[in-house]
């Protein structure tokens with residue numbers, strides 16, 4: 577087999593998007609994963625493509641650009657819905673803080689709304705809110721597969737990467753000779769490279785079908801603080817949305833407990849209770865399953881996108897935003913590798929910020 581120009585390690589949404597944007601530049605790409613497509617965090621999260629929840633700074637610039645790229649992609653059958661997001665408040669002080677944040681979010685459209693006009697089934701405790709029309713949703717596993725299909729990359733599944741060196745990727749299935757390597761191994765991206773990626777666990781509840789109850793992505797204003805917290809202990813903030821199949825997905829919890837995969841009944845109870853506060857009708861709806869995943873968390877809450885060696889690039893550490901940020905990550909890496917003009921300033925995301 578000819579040596580590919582680029583070997584992407586990881587067939588999650590980020591690796592798949594990298595493969596797609598590199599192939600668009602005419603490079604030959606091989607993708608390697610020890611499991612299947614989207615078998616890591618991509619298959620264990622949700623699919624929100626959010627600009628509303630980002631505070632001003634480099635991640636917001638990434639999110640705004642990525643939102644536009646998602647709209648241009650036009651993949652069929654990935655359940656992309658430009659349905660918009662509603663952030664809700666329960667007091668005038670909370671509304672004031674939300675409005676103040678919105679005023680600083682360059683590139684993000686939003687308007688203060690009467691929340692029950694947007695979501696008629698909200699509970700009486702909700703008193704205010706803002707609507708964000710750019711927020712979208714996608715089915716992450718279908719999207720990862722669509723990126724790979726469109727890239728026409730050679731995909732080697734069931735193949736574990738065991739070592740890296742200039743021009744070679746060592747795997748359980750032999751050595752791949754390659755030009756450039758992209759480390760897109762998600763929450764495991766530090767294992768062979770030393771990058772400080774850590775798991776941040778999250779649980780999701782899935783209900784039986786209740787079409788029409790929840791029409792947009794709805795989350796409490798406290799969510800932004802929960803996402804941005806650097807504390808290891810449990811951070812909770814209600815997030816509720818429906819899928820095209822009619823189920824309601826209920827999050828969100830965040831905690832750094834290593835790769836502990838034990839289901840926590842107290843956390844699941846809290847998720848359910850906070851969702852019922854937002855939508856009281858959920859009290860009578862059956863939860864059909866719960867699942868968990870590990871967000872790839874970085875100490876400064878920014879992904880690593882860039883090179884640490886002339887042959888070794890990284891695309892990892894997107895924490896709870898890897899689905900939304902996948903296209904911009906792929907596009908940015910393609911520019912860095914081919915030398916074309918990047919669509920955002922790559923400097924804040926350089927993996928060298930953690931040392932060589």
Ligand SMILES: Cc1cc2nc3c(=O)[nH]c(=O)nc-3n(C[C@H](O)[C@H](O)[C@H](O)COP(=O)(O)OP(=O)(O)OC[C@H]3O[C@@H](n4cnc5c(N)ncnc54)[C@H](O)[C@@H]3O)c2cc1C
Pocket residue numbers: 585586587588589590591592608609610611612613614615616617618619620621622623624625626735736737738760761762763764765777778779780827868869870871872891892893894895896897898899900901
């Ligand atoms: C509960 C929860 C909710 C979330 N909700 C959202 C959301 O609404 N919107 C959003 O944007 N993001 C969300 N996220 C975050 C998002 O899921 C992640 O940021 C994203 O999936 C990361 O993708 P990735 O491709 O970097 O990693 P992964 O999907 O984990 O892919 C990495 C791949 O690398 C492979 N791999 C690892 N080590 C090796 C090795 N040695 N050899 C070969 N292969 C290897 C793995 O098998 C895996 O397939 C959520 C996450 C969780 C847990």
